[in-house]
Amino acid sequence: MKVCKFGGSSVADAKQIKKILNIINNDATKKYIVVSAPGKRHNKDVKVTDLLIGLVEAVTYRKDYQELIAQILERFLQIERELNIRHSLIETFRTQLNDYIMRYQDQPERLTDALKSCGEDFNAQLIASYNNEQGIMTTYLSPGDIGLIVSDEPSNAIVLEESYEKIKNNLAHAEGKVIIPGFFGVNKNGDINTFSRGGSDITGAIIASSLSSDVYENFTDVSGIFSANPNIVDHPASIIQLTYEEMRELSYAGFSVFHDEALLPVYRSQIPVNIKNTNDPDHPGTLITNTRQSTGVVGVSCDTGFASINMKKYLMNREIGFTRRLLSILEDMNISYEHMPSGIDDISIILRAHQLEGKEAKLLEKIEHELKVDALSIEKNIAILMVVGLGMKTLVGTANKATEAFKAHNINLKMINQGSSEISMMFGIEEKDANQAVLAAYEAYFTH
């Protein structure tokens, strides 16, 4: 039995919806289907989720929002028309939107999550209804119906442990196909709370884990995961297989094909994830598993927006508790760090730069005052490039391939971190060099 999830572009219009139903109706093992909200149909299109976020703003700032509701419903109406649906759901949807607005107009967070959930929710209802009209027994079940209970953290909910058992029991006897909207759950009182953006991947992973699915098929609009960003590298190789851990290292530095938080449930229950292409379903795509046979580099990723806080203090390494006190300052200010390379008398904190907004001056002052460092500076516009692959720690010359490539392209290395992870090397570079560095590293590891 398989759980399948279809992303926004896979359910963006009638043509795409027919494709996904073709995929699931022709395979009896594809039983539980998680769908996203309709995504972009073309480059300049607007995602339904973004239309809904616009609606939230209009309601919150007491602007006229009828036009926005019309625009949202028009998207679904168009799908219904093209699918020749007999029993339209549009008026049900309109009532639902207005109900949420009435109920939550003075609770902006509840309003946001309730309205944001409508993209997935309406799409799931519509697709289930259409598949039934085609004579295939299909049930729409909402997250509340199946017992997907989440923490009460609007827009950033986390699944509660009890959900796994509930979902297992609630879905055990479902007949035919089951269509479930992704992206949200309900708290213990039944209020809607969404996951972070792109969270339909998480819904699918939770259901796959609850049901011990043989595989979790995650359909997008690319044939698996590329070994480098295709906007930078021309036709990069596809990754056939990689491990959860390799996936996590790659997504850390910018690979966004599969939602990072969706890995945990499948990792824990060791369910393979297959990233596939709705538009080319016969392509094997990329398989994410617990282990793989071969070793070697699988991918090169790079993310920008990092900053480095550099401290210097003579005899720092004799000062017991220095680092612990430094970490306490960060924790007190609710700033999380990524890496902390240290020399004898130096230490750097590498972090996502956006965390410093509005806190930079105070943070520097606290470090200066509490740790009495000799020198303190912040460097911004740092990119982190990761070379990821099993067996990295035992390969002579793996690091050299990258440093040689960077040298040949005149890219200055601000930081090298190798050896902490057995499956990755990390390089700090200037943001302006990021694309060039990805090209250079890709060339070094994949074309030589």
Place this chain on the structure above:
Amino acid sequence: MKVCKFGGSSVADAKQIKKILNIINNDATKKYIVVSAPGKRHNKDVKVTDLLIGLVEAVTYRKDYQELIAQILERFLQIERELNIRHSLIETFRTQLNDYIMRYQDQPERLTDALKSCGEDFNAQLIASYNNEQGIMTTYLSPGDIGLIVSDEPSNAIVLEESYEKIKNNLAHAEGKVIIPGFFGVNKNGDINTFSRGGSDITGAIIASSLSSDVYENFTDVSGIFSANPNIVDHPASIIQLTYEEMRELSYAGFSVFHDEALLPVYRSQIPVNIKNTNDPDHPGTLITNTRQSTGVVGVSCDTGFASINMKKYLMNREIGFTRRLLSILEDMNISYEHMPSGIDDISIILRAHQLEGKEAKLLEKIEHELKVDALSIEKNIAILMVVGLGMKTLVGTANKATEAFKAHNINLKMINQGSSEISMMFGIEEKDANQAVLAAYEAYFTH
């Protein structure tokens, strides 16, 4: 005005003592002289300090120690004879040794420090007395006389702040040459406490700092500091000038020409240190200063005996406070760490392996239990190689030189840490590769 310190081999016998007196008597600016205990005269010789440590043991275990006292005094007697000293001090020395033994026989720590101090103390008295007999006004002053007050930490004393002012006042009006024994000070009650081994460098640095010496001349038996260990690299280049910070990074990984703790006083008062050779006093030696004009690699050092505790935990980088809790475990067990390279879901603690003795099992258990890591292992026999030099952070290809050299010699890199320090790169390798790696790195940076 200069403060000069002469190491053990520079004052090992009459011939050497004549050399140092020749050096100081011919230069009116060389006024304050710190001397070590007599060192080795040849490869198989025993240092006087080691004879004294043997005496401590004999007394402590109630063995017959008269033979040891005779052996120690014989060293000084031989010097007196060869110098044709008129007024022998040997009986004074004998009384001193027996006094200490009587006074401290039931206080092993006091006994140890008092007896250990005698090597320097007797040598200073003897040299001052001889120089006076030669018609040069010379005063012997003990650390107690000059106000070198230290913490009451036997064998590991630290100078107290008040000493600087005291020494300055006490030495202000000294006439002629002043000879001071190195290696020890007195606590507030007047009890002798020694610095850590090799601590005469520290005494000289404290006096140079107290007196705002123009330069602190530190005489040894090599013409300055080599850019690599001469036991590994054949005739390595001498370093002409380097900064305090570069010196510290080099001594961290095994360069022991100048005592690490001696750097702090001179660093604070910005007094240049000149490492010179008693046997070749015209050689300019190595100058250690606050800054230097040029940039580039000055040295390659390598130290063994490190261990790495490797931890892996899925989603580690989301777990707020993980590292802080890890550091608290180490602090509670009184274990200090050197580096802490981290990946996304991995972290390693690099530390001096001897610290794990008797604590390893408990430490692992605590980490396992309190941090619930997914994987935990200890790797031993790790060497750390440092490539040190100003301007490292901005040089394209600096790292590549080393990685290329290691690859060419088939040396596997367990860890690379570049970027935390602006003046060094750190490489983790297996101990068995240490010498080969030093050779390779030296060749890469100094001969190409």
